[in-house]
Amino acid sequence: MALHPKVAQFIASLPPAPPGPLNPDAMRAADESHVAPLEQRMPVHAVHDQTVPTTAGDVPVRVYKPTAAESHPVLVYFHGGAFFLGSLNTHDHVARALANATQCAVVSVGYRLAPEHAFPAGLNDSFAVVEWIEKTGRDPASGIGWDGQTLAVAGDSSGGNFAAAVAAMALDAGLNCITHQVLYYPSLDLDFDVERYESLTSNAVGNGLETAALKPFNAFYIDSGADPADPRVSPIKRNTLSGLPPALIVTAQCDPLRDEGELYGHKLKQAGVSATVHRYESAAHGFVQYFSWLPEFEGVFAETANFIRNTKR
Template identity: 65%
Template sequence: MTIHPEIAKILATLPAPDGSPLNPEAMRAGEAAQVPPLDQRLPLHAVEDATAVTPSGEVPVRIYTPAEADSYDLLVYFHGGAFFLGSLDTHDHVARSLAKETGHKVISVGYRLAPEAVFPAGLDDCYGVVRWVAEQGSSLSWNGKNLAIAGDSSGGNFVAAVAAKAHDDGFDRITHQVLFYPSLDLDFDVDRYPSLRENAEGYGLETAGLKPFNSFYLGSGADPADPLVSPIKRGDLAGLPAALVITAEHDPLRDEGELYGRRLNEAGVDATVSRYQGANHGFVQNFAWIPEFYRAFEETGEFLNARAGQ
């Protein structure tokens, strides 16, 4: 299927990459300028900022309560942004939609970013918040059932890595993992996955841009051979939480996400892979206003609620 026409319109307005060095500060400022005012965001019962006290330090979080209730399932969300972009604000709309469509209380994590914070700072923050959420269950009105983790792109990388760390530590409270077009292999050899060549150019995220975008993370000490950096390299996936992996047809990272889903199934993990036709990388963040792509949030809700407490 060709790229969705509404996405094609936006892609046609983007300037061609000119090879100039990336400027994290300028790119972050550009993202922040695009954040809509509060009165234009999806309304929920409550949204509040808080601080999670973790072994890696104090981590800012934002807690989204979808509706008034006595108790809730919980979902911890890690935003995307190639490990150096993204914030609680830039992905606020994603967290709100997740809360609305899942009925879960969502805790979004403002983890530290590369290159200022070296590996594994961001990963440690995400894992620390998940442990904090479990410990603070009563104050969060947790019903003791679902404790899911979800993330998009590099946030999906953190989902897989956190699930692995938790398993290895014997922390068994995570019930589900949801990965939206995850970046799971930071070895960018173009011959590793057909999608790196099939979707190399013209769809927003380009294969040639993967190394520069991830250079801040890799330059901070993240080794692509480390399974906590490239979770697809983990040898044994048995015992990990049930998974929903959502991929985009026109995404260089499509095949590594789908391979993760297949390998989970082969390891005996209940895993569903759902490819969105006509979509590109980032569609959950950038194009969820298109009904067929907003469906990703609804599918997440169906996945979590069909397996509540499992």
């Protein structure tokens, strides 16, 4: 099946990338310029920003409450952006959709970005927020109102990398609070040898994210000290996956990263971990962020809700 015509039309309308090296500040400003005004965003019962005091330092988060209830299941969300882009604002609409669909309190994490902050700063921020919720989130004064039962981690692209890595870090630390991991077209292997996965070749060009862009986009993270051989950087390289929480892995047919996500799901199943892998046909990398309004893709949030509600660790 070919790339969805609406997606193809959008990609064709994009201007060519400017010559020269990537400019993080300019790219971040461009992303922020496309954030919808508050009055145009999906309504959620309550949204507030707060700073979480963690073992990694103070971490900004944005909390989305779907109802007025005192406690909720919690979903901790890590935005994508190749480890150097993205913010609480650029992915605000994704967090809102997740809160309404899952009826979880969504905690979106404003982790530190490369290259200004060397590895593992952003990952440590992400893990520390989960650790803090496990210790403090049930206290009404925390601002979270965790029900003490369901605590999912979720992320798209590089945020999916963080979600998988945080789930593994929690397991290694004896922190058994994470009940689900939701990975949207995750970047799980930062070794970009094009021979490693067929999708790196078959989806190399013409679908938005291109294989040739993977190295320069991720260079800010890798050059800050993130070793692709380290399973904290490439979660698919972890020696044993047994004991990890159940996973929903959403992939896109026309994504260069498709095969590594699907292989990770296969490896989880081999390790005895419940894993659901769903490939969205005609979809490209980034569709949850940019194209979830299309009828063919809008079910991704309901699928996430069903997974969290009906899958037990």
